[in-house]
Amino acid sequence: MTDLPRDDAIQAPALAAQRRQLTVMFCDLVGSTELSAGLDPEDMHEVIRAYHHCCTRHIEEAGGFLAKYMGDGVLAYFGYPQAHEDDPERAIHAALTIAEAVARLPSPAGRPLAVRTGIATGLVVVGDLIGAGSAEERSVVGETPNLAARLEAAAPPGGIAVSGATRRLASALFEFRDMGALPLKGFAAPEPAWQVVGPRAEVDRLGVRLGPGPAPLVGRDADLQEILARWVQAAAGETRIVGLVGEPGIGKSRLIYEAAREIGPDAVVRLEGGGAQVFRNTPFYAVAQMTRRRLARHGPLTPEGYLQALDQSLRQTGVKAPHALALIADLIGAPAPDAQAALSLSADQRRAGLIAALSEWLLKSAARWPTLMILEDLHWVDPSTLELVRELMANAPQSRLMLLYSTREAERAPWPAGPRHRQLALARLPEPALQELVRAAGGEGLSPETVAGVVARAGGVPLFAEELARLMRERPQPAGGREIPATLS
Numbered sequence: 001m002t003d004l005p006r007d008d009a010i011q012a013p014a015l016a017a018q019r020r021q022l023t024v025m026f027c028d029l030v031g032s033t034e035l036s037a038g039l040d041p042e043d044m045h046e047v048i049r050a051y052h053h054c055c056t057r058h059i060e061e062a063g064g065f066l067a068k069y070m071g072d073g074v075l076a077y078f079g080y081p082q083a084h085e086d087d088p089e090r091a092i093h094a095a096l097t098i099a100e101a102v103a104r105l106p107s108p109a110g111r112p113l114a115v116r117t118g119i120a121t122g123l124v125v126v127g128d129l130i131g132a133g134s135a136e137e138r139s140v141v142g143e144t145p146n147l148a149a150r151l152e153a154a155a156p157p158g159g160i161a162v163s164g165a166t167r168r169l170a171s172a173l174f175e176f177r178d179m180g181a182l183p184l185k186g187f188a189a190p191e192p193a194w195q196v197v198g199p200r201a202e203v204d205r206l207g208v209r210l211g212p213g214p215a216p217l218v219g220r221d222a223d224l225q226e227i228l229a230r231w232v233q234a235a236a237g238e239t240r241i242v243g244l245v246g247e248p249g250i251g252k253s254r255l256i257y258e259a260a261r262e263i264g265p266d267a268v269v270r271l272e273g274g275g276a277q278v279f280r281n282t283p284f285y286a287v288a289q290m291t292r293r294r295l296a297r298h299g300p301l302t303p304e305g306y307l308q309a310l311d312q313s314l315r316q317t318g319v320k321a322p323h324a325l326a327l328i329a330d331l332i333g334a335p336a337p338d339a340q341a342a343l344s345l346s347a348d349q350r351r352a353g354l355i356a357a358l359s360e361w362l363l364k365s366a367a368r369w370p371t372l373m374i375l376e377d378l379h380w381v382d383p384s385t386l387e388l389v390r391e392l393m394a395n396a397p398q399s400r401l402m403l404l405y406s407t408r409e410a411e412r413a414p415w416p417a418g419p420r421h422r423q424l425a426l427a428r429l430p431e432p433a434l435q436e437l438v439r440a441a442g443g444e445g446l447s448p449e450t451v452a453g454v455v456a457r458a459g460g461v462p463l464f465a466e467e468l469a470r471l472m473r474e475r476p477q478p479a480g481g482r483e484i485p486a487t488l489s
Helices: 032-037 041-061 087-103 143-154 164-170 205-210 221-235 252-266 285-295 303-317 324-332 339-343 347-368 383-394 431-442 448-458 462-474
Strands: 018-029 065-070 073-078 115-130 137-141 160-163 174-182 191-199 240-245 269-274 371-376 401-407 421-425
Touching: 018 032, 018 041, 018 087, 018 143, 032 041, 041 065, 041 073, 041 087, 073 087, 087 115, 087 160, 087 164, 087 191, 115 143, 115 164, 143 160, 143 174, 143 191, 160 164, 164 191, 221 240, 221 252, 221 401, 221 421, 240 252, 252 371, 252 401, 269 285, 269 347, 285 303, 285 324, 285 383, 303 324, 303 347, 324 339, 324 347, 339 347, 347 371, 347 383, 371 383, 383 401, 431 448, 431 462, 448 462
Parallel strands: 115 160, 240 401, 240 421, 269 371, 371 401
Antiparallel strands: 018 073, 018 115, 065 073, 115 137, 160 191, 174 191
16 A cells, blocks of 8 residues: 655645846835834834735735745845746836835834835846745845845835846836945945836837837838828728737837837827736726826926816817816826815716716817827726727727727727728748848847847747847857847846
8 A cells, every 4th residue: 555645745846946037126114123122022013014914915916926024124026936027117016015005004103114125137046945944935046136135225215226227127117216326235346226216107118118229120011001001091080990919029019119100290199008017907007198198298297287288188179078177187197276076076986087088088189180099018908098998989980090009919909890990910020021120130240140040049029039139239149149138038
């Protein structure tokens, strides 16, 4: 008879140590030593317990991995064991929500609690189990966790300090203040550091993603001409919807960028926004982007400037919806004179009123002026924005409006197929087109052997080809080199 295994011998398969790009976050409760000196140990225990619970909840909600409690410190990984393409953004979002939530925790000392946070991104080896029993943890070997710890110590109370790599990878969604190059203990040279200011009010998605000098568009001429033909129909008064469908890196953003450039000033009103994984549950996130960018088309505005531009636009288009100015102003964070009356409505009334006001504003604009609405990453767009856009499309059969959207999943599009709605499925590029792209992105210095190697590694995906070509231009590798750019890791 075969012996049965003991309960303590039944374990999940161990995670092997892995080399991967990781975003590491350190949180620390400010002034905990002074706080503990003035509190009964049981009261201090309750403070730390509530603080740990708060950090854990927001880290896990953002998709992070709670690695360890260290007294009043918290260590978390973003990118292990589950990797996401936006781990730096997730870490910053978690840090912002933790800072806000900790400040609201009750404190027996009578003064608000605060947390400081450090975040760094880089290559590590992660996964080996060290310690035993309650001290068991997954080790991380590399410079990144040390940098995150030093940045945490350099952050101001309530602040978040991040490394240069984290800032580069998250600059599409967040604003930063340069802290300069800091002399950090254990590092031979000063390290550039940045303090998180908050989410960007205006997200230039295409500009940030493609950079100042995107490679030429190759292999997509037929798709571009189809979009432009649909725009001509929309500008003549027949609403059109064009969807770009394809896997990550296939060139959806690049094609949207080129189409918008070709349309140029013919689109009198241009609305740009999109979804983001980390903000997919933030109501009206994408439409708030569109609204801010529409109002600030001539440059950044103050909150009062947003209000003035919004008031002028609503008057110009003749919007009659109740509380339109106050509701839309609240959406974009601008102060409105009659805000109290609007905000006294129930949550359902405010939501319905906001959708009615935005719909009327956009429909009346599109009835007068050619309007291009760009909605990227539909698969991540928040439900409230989708509800608004669905209503807009349903009530605008004869407007001068074209919706141009991108998505990874064709079935996620909430608009039925028909003469007004056309989806373009983007396939991987053939080898000749990919070679052209690699030569353009990598410059004249790339040898034929290097071009062939990049093309083979890219597998027909243009983003991979472009980023690999730039990496080879900046940091040539020996034959068989397998380094991956941070933007692709």
